[in-house]
Amino acid sequence: MDDLLNVSGVSNDDSDEEHLTAAQVLEKLEQAWMNERLSPNLMECKSQIVEIMLEQIEEMEANIQRAQKGDLKISLHRLELDRIRYVVSSYLRCRLEKIEKFAPILLEREKSKSDDEPSKLSPEEFAFAKELVGNVDNHFKSSALKHMPRNLQNIALHEITSRPNLDHYVFLRVHQREEGVIVDPETDDHAEDRVDLEVGAQHLMRYQPIEQLVENGAVSLI
């Protein structure tokens, strides 16, 4: 099963998702949830996984509706649904928090990226970020900026919002061997610091050097 997950994690081919069982999709969702909770910046949106899971929940709910009340099976199924729903909402809420924090920067990145680069925001999240930035902008203008001298009225939100701290230290577990990851850039008294990531090992290091590895599933944050 690990192989399957890794393969679909590396390639961005959407059709991969169809070959996964519900349990495997759930596992991917839980992985994405943990990574999102622990990474300093917004990661790529796994909207497809979320959608598949929501469909599963709906289907299960319909089944429960049809079944008899008071059955032990039903209450256990309910319990599972609650657990999954918790993961989904915690995942989405965590993303919203980050979007609220970094909205202007995220929008700026969406504007400047090339077309084949995947977007980090789902369409809904993009609309949310846009509305938020628009409202903040309006608020600034109507409450303060319009009373300022004309040459001071322009404000670039993406330049004044704080950026995600990519140098944040994170804990990670390795799933795929990776050699010579540069963990510390060269400084005068240190030569550059490289480590090999072995499968199953746990490390503590800055987020920035391993950002891509988290995104493609070679390592996961813990």
Place this chain on the structure above:
Amino acid sequence: MEPGDVEFIAEKELVKIVPNFALGKIYFISGDVGPFSPGLPVDVPLWLAIAIKQRQKCRVHPPEWLDVDKIETMKDDEIASEFFTELPNPHFCEVAQLLLTHATDNIPNADLLRTLIKDIWDIRAAKLRSNIDKFVKLQAGHARLDNLSQMEINTIRPFLTASLDHMYQLRISQSYTERNMSTQ
């Protein structure tokens, strides 16, 4: 992450239960469980075991490692070893804690086990603190922490990562200033 979230993840670990009811296979989204027949042990995720136990419909079979002799050996090994010993389960503390809370009557010597597990936790926490001290003094940019459980990582995370972030900033700005000084 909240400690509750780590516990939530630990609840996916499998445990053995002996049900006292009969029920066909249950097709969960997270996988199939069962079938259940009275007296026959079956593997279920911990969250399910607790739910069934709360309804008093099963006995929980404690995992092999949750045993006074085994845990005592573990504690001795932990004291003797300079490094962290390998835990019998990646979520050792959480699983033990949950089982000892919800299935006390199915675990022999529960009180003794609770004390021993607390001891192991304390020994490891002390080791962790002294290791962090060493790590910080070395000004290393990277550490390898095999055999450390998620709960342990989670307890030191807020403090450790915040201070490492600060130290990194200081280190970078220091080397930046030095470089500027030397070019002048």
